[in-house]
């Protein structure tokens with residue numbers, strides 16, 4: 001089972017994920033993605049969904065029109081693990097393909 005990141009590992013992970021920030025009141029990280037339109041936002045979500053299934057690791061997210069708010073945390077560990085960092089990197093790569 002995935003282990004929670006130590007404070008040092010957590011700090012290093014966040015430094016390597018400059019577009020993400022600590023969540024309020026949870027051991028989790030968050031990022032807001034704002035796309036050109038809903039079509040691109042949902043295309044992004046579709047691609048992420050397929051990878052999440054492959055990883056068996058799923059985001060907590062909220063979509064309104066072209067905005068996708070994402071929170072990543074590992075429920076089984078009740079906190080941030082390497083799986084969240086991996087998924088964040090994949091999400092950043094997908095978003096970069098849409099120019100954000």
Ligand SMILES: C[C@H](O)[C@H](O)[C@H]1CNC2=NC(N)=NC(=O)C2=N1
Nearest residue numbers: 056057058059073074075076077
């Ligand atoms: C049964 C299933 O493998 C587990 O519930 C998986 C599913 N997706 C998950 N996603 C996240 N974010 N955290 C988990 O602990 C987790 N566990």
